[in-house]
Amino acid sequence: MVSEVLDDAVADRIMAVLATVPDPEIPAVSVTDLGIVRGVRCDPPVVTITPTYTGCPATLVIEASVRAALDEAGFADVGIKTVLSPPWTTDWISDEGREKLRAYGIAPPPKGAGSRSLRADSPAECPRCGSLHTQEVSRFGSTPCKALWRCLDCQEPFDRFKCH
Ligand SMILES: [Zn+2]
Numbered sequence: 001m002v003s004e005v006l007d008d009a010v011a012d013r014i015m016a017v018l019a020t021v022p023d024p025e026i027p028a029v030s031v032t033d034l035g036i037v038r039g040v041r042c043d044p045p046v047v048t049i050t051p052t053y054t055g056c057p058a059t060l061v062i063e064a065s066v067r068a069a070l071d072e073a074g075f076a077d078v079g080i081k082t083v084l085s086p087p088w089t090t091d092w093i094s095d096e097g098r099e100k101l102r103a104y105g106i107a108p109p110p111k112g113a114g115s116r117s118l119r120a121d122s123p124a125e126c127p128r129c130g131s132l133h134t135q136e137v138s139r140f141g142s143t144p145c146k147a148l149w150r151c152l153d154c155q156e157p158f159d160r161f162k163c164h
Contacts, residue, residue, distance in 0.1 A: 024061040028104035035092025045078040126151035
């Protein structure tokens with residue numbers, strides 16, 4: 001990857017543009033926070049993105065938002081390549097992205113929790129009080145990418161990112 005980046009400065013500028021593109025479902029975090037943007041190549045200029053959830057209706061919105069941001073910033077000649085393999089994992093969410101999710105009231109998945117180690121019944125941490133005394137209310141939260149949980153200590157419902 002690094003050897004393919006011909007101009008780091010341009011790649012940095014493109015990444016800075018993408019850092020302003022909010023996730024369509026969780027506007028508090030950007031597509032770079034979530035790790036959806038996998039990288040930038042400069043020859044030919046291409047942004048590689050991996051959607052968080054295959055079949056998620058947000059996928060097309062994300063691509064359109066990235067396209068619009070690139071066009072507006074003068075990067076109309078930069079292409080977008082959607083890559084489905086390897087599949088997106090919650091481990092790609094940046095530390096900053098995790099903090100933004102928590103501040104937004106969504107329990108971020110624990111770092112290093114792969115799809116095998118994180119079963120549906122493992123506890124989510126309450127984004128409000130930090131309690132692990134929580135339970136899943138519904139597999140279907142406000143969007144297909146999230147599940148609805150409830151904290152048994154502070155009684156607050158919250159969304160949890162489904163782990164992939
Ligand atoms: Zn709580």
